[in-house]
Amino acid sequence: MPMTATKTILIVDDDVELSDGLRVVLERQGFRVIQARDGVQGKQMVYQQRPDLVILDMMMPRMGGYPVLEHFKDKADAPPIIMITANEGSRHKAYAEYLGVIDYIRKPFAMERLLEAVERGLSRGQPSPQGSDAAKDEEE
Known part of the structure; x- marks a missing residue:
């Protein structure tokens, strides 16, 4: 994989064991992985490192996942975010x-x-080869 194509993923989770396990798996898939232990650090790293995707835990000390999501809602340059949680x-x-x-x-x-x-x-950031859903509906 060429270095220019390497995508960066930010993991924001206070569970060191889980976060490190995810890092190992994602690095084996060819991703560059950076880590934060709470929402405050995670928010800063989004601005400093510009990750292509964020994996965000809901419950963390200092700042949990929701305030981070609230901060990035409707920001055009916000990365895609996946929330992980033990909450049912x-x-x-x-x-x-x-x-x-x-x-x-x-x-x-x-x-x-x-x-x-x-x-x-990660593919959401790329232009869709199929075009819009409206265009597909018109073709049928």
Whole structure:
């Protein structure tokens, strides 16, 4: 993989074991991985490092995932964000989706599930080869 094509993923999670495990798996897939331990650090790293995608935990000390999502909502240059959480509440999922997450994954999760979400999230930044849904509907 050429260096220019390497995508950067920011993992924002206070669970060191999980975060390091995700880092190893993602690096094996060819991604550059940077890490933050809370939302304050994560927000700063989005501006400083300009990651292509963020994997964000919901519950963390200092600043959790929701204030980070609220900060980046409606910002045109915000990276795609995947939220990971141990929380089961459907209201939490609905609020995260309202705030613009591209996926909401409950812990524990299969690594394949996360990798699929990462690939989807990274491809969202690319122009769609199929064009818009409206154009597809007109063709049928």
